[in-house]
Amino acid sequence: MWKEFKAFALKGNVLDLAIGVIIGAAFGKIVTSLVNDLITPIIGLLIGGVDLNGLHFKYGDAVLNYGTFLQTVIDFLIVAFSIFLFIKLITKFKRKEENKPPAPAAPSKEEILLTEIRDLLKQKQ
Numbered sequence: 001m002w003k004e005f006k007a008f009a010l011k012g013n014v015l016d017l018a019i020g021v022i023i024g025a026a027f028g029k030i031v032t033s034l035v036n037d038l039i040t041p042i043i044g045l046l047i048g049g050v051d052l053n054g055l056h057f058k059y060g061d062a063v064l065n066y067g068t069f070l071q072t073v074i075d076f077l078i079v080a081f082s083i084f085l086f087i088k089l090i091t092k093f094k095r096k097e098e099n100k101p102p103a104p105a106a107p108s109k110e111e112i113l114l115t116e117i118r119d120l121l122k123q124k125q
Contacts, residue, residue, distance in 0.1 A: 028079065035075045
């Protein structure tokens with residue numbers, strides 16, 4: 001059972017997925033900072049100096065923090081758009097690699113031998 005688990009855990013796809021999750025978490029922090037520190041204040045200035053995080057609706061003891069929800073939606077849209085652009089860029093590079101003509105193959109042993117025979121025959125003439 002240990003050997004099977006080790007084979008599974010060390011497959012390239014699992015490692016790629018783990019790396020993707022770690023990078024995604026770090027990227028999420030960057031986007032959260034971008035939204036919290038840059039975009040949200042700009043939107044707040046555009047709508048009259050209102051802080052989105054402070055937007056809430058109170059009804060009795062219940063508090064609906066719809067400003068926090070709006071900020072989370074903005075986070076999601078930015079992350080989704082960034083991932084879309086990243087995947088589009090990667091796809092563009094993959095297409096360029098696929099469209100490249102293959103490099104000429106190295107001559108086989110037979111071709112090398114035939115070339116040498118041809119060259120020897122030319123020298124004798």
